[in-house]
Amino acid sequence: MTIQHSPARPSARDFPIVIVGAGMAAYALARELRKRDRDTPLLLVTADAGTVYAKPLLSNALAAGRDAGQLASAGAAEMAAVLDITILSHTRVTGIDTAACAIDTTQGRIGYGRLVLALGAGARRPQLQGDAAHDVIAVGHLDDYALLRRRLDALGRPAHIAILGAGLAGCEFAEDFAAAGHRVTLVDPARRLLAQLVPPPLSLALLRAWRALPIAVRQGHAQAVQRAGDLLRLQLDDGSMLDADLVLAAIGSRPNAALAREAGLATARGILVDGYGRASAPGVYALGDCAEYESGAGTLLRPGVAALQAAARALAATLCGTLTPIEDEPVLTLKSPLCPIAVCAPAPGTHGEWQLAHEDQRSIARFVDDGGVLRGFALTRPAPALRRALMAQLDRAVAVA
Ligand SMILES: Cc1cc2nc3c(=O)[nH]c(=O)nc-3n(C[C@H](O)[C@H](O)[C@H](O)COP(=O)(O)OP(=O)(O)OC[C@H]3O[C@@H](n4cnc5c(N)ncnc54)[C@H](O)[C@@H]3O)c2cc1C
Incomplete structure (x- = not known):
């Protein structure tokens, strides 16, 4: 990928810095920018409501008795006032015209001086056969957690929840649901917990710590899910069945890179950026879960809050005129x-x-x-x-x- 160092347009300062997204990456950048510069117009455009919440809390909220409303710490209007920025919520960006330095949105075309893509990643959904495939919940956003709570509240009793995926999120949800009084079956093709991240003794340490909790671990690959009365019936690849009140998918996420790809920006799994967060068109940047960093050994996704905060700090400095490399925060x-x-x-x-x-x-x-x-x-x-x-x-x- 060849990075061009020229500004997006000669009169970039006459146009706002446009940030697309209102997740932790977008708001972290807006905060960092405002620490350095109170004057440059900032416009944040987001498809969702623009509610501020800490996404990692979604997998630790149930046992603490917190509903979606309690996880939200501020709304878009409050953030706009605090940061002195403009926020267009419920506005989807549908196209990027890097030649004209403009984005197309469901509210019309908007010109940008610099454009920062903070589009996040979508929760992956399993490819399942069966008439209940759409009933599987994937919790990647506050609205998904609200849906989960509604389904559990509607049951009005402790549930049996099947979780597909025993990675970080799947294990966190399992422990949280079990601590909240529900029964959990974790289903994963691997024989052990966190198989892609840690060696067997650490998987075992986690399993031992769960001894007193109602969590069962089952090796398998879900292939289909059907309605069976009030239950959902999962069919696994060994032909066995598993009945549950709810099925949650925790099988990872996929960077939202389609918009950038369609605009002709360089992409791999995510939007390709260099070590400063610069994408392949002048004046366009990306950070957070949608970004994929070029590195000496290939490319690297850097999901997680520490990584997006490091990116926000460095990118704010770069956008304010001091080219600053982004530190790797891999833990x-x-x-x-x-x-x-x-x-x-x-x-x-x-x-x-x-x-x-x-x-x-x-x-x-x-x-x-x-x-x-x-x-x-x-x-x-x-x-x-x-x-x-x-x-x-x-x-x-x-x-x-
Ligand atoms: C259950 C769970 C637990 C987690 N736990 C941890 C943890 O313990 N520690 C940790 O470090 N990380 C954790 N993470 C990961 C962490 O939450 C993410 O890395 C981080 O929140 C990503 O923020 P983001 O702003 O990049 O993306 P997102 O929060 O996904 O925000 C993307 C934004 O882009 C907007 N958008 C997307 N497309 C468009 C479009 N076309 N037009 C306009 N707007 C658009 C969306 O509406 C949204 O506002 C967890 C994630 C989950 C799901």
Whole structure:
């Protein structure tokens, strides 16, 4: 990808910085920009209501008894006033014209001086046969959590919830639902929890921590889901059936890159950006879950809150005139009250092995490549100092282009 350094248009300052999206990335950038510059007009355009909420809380909210309204910390109007920006909510961007420096929206065409795409990622839905495929819930947004709560409230009794996917989100939901009094069956093609992120001893540590909770783990691949009276009947690939009141999909997310792709911007899984957050057209940037970073070893998605906050800080500086590289923030944490686990997964395709150690009642797994270099780690009961020490040893080979 060739990055052009010229401004989007000669008179960029006469037009607003337009941020598309109103998730944590968009609002983090708007806040960082306003810390540096109170004057440049900022316009935030979003397909949703523009409600501010911490998305990671969605998988920890049920046991705490919090409904969707309680997770929302501010509305679009309040944010517009606090940050002195304009917010167009319920407005979908349908096209980007990089030559004319304009976006097309459901409210008409808007010119931009600089354009920042903070489009996030959509929760992946499983491809299931059967008449109840549309009843499967995927919680990737506050509105999905509100739907989940409505379904549970309508039952009026503890539910049996089948969760597809035993990754970070699936495991967090499982523990949260079980702690809230529901029964959970976690279904995953792998034989163990967090199989793509941690070595077997750490999967086992989590399973042991759940001993007293009503969580069953079942190996399998869901193929179909049918209505069976008031229940949903899952059919797994070994031919077995599983009846549940609710089925939740937690099988990951897919960066929202279609809009950028259709506009001719360079994309892979996400919108390709360099180490400064610049996309392939002048004056266009991306951050958050929709962005994919070019690195020395290939490209890298950087999901998660720490990564988007680092990107927002650097991008704000860049947009204000100081070209600033974005720091890599690769650690994600399983927010399990019983067994928190910090994970920095090695880049896919890295050759090496996990080396396990036990120190101070915690398990530490280091992923070391064939040359003896630390490429990833996972640890239970993560202490900030230890996490920092591991981060300092880490070599992720991320080059700033
Ligand atoms: C259940 C769950 C638990 C999580 N837990 C953690 C955790 O513990 N730690 C952690 O670091 N991360 C966690 N994450 C991930 C983290 O929440 C995300 O990385 C982060 O919220 C992404 O923010 P974003 O702003 O990039 O995207 P989003 O929040 O997805 O925002 C995208 C925005 O773009 C808007 N949009 C999309 N398309 C258009 C369009 N065409 N026109 C206009 N607007 C558009 C949407 O309406 C939305 O406002 C979790 C995620 C989930 C789902």
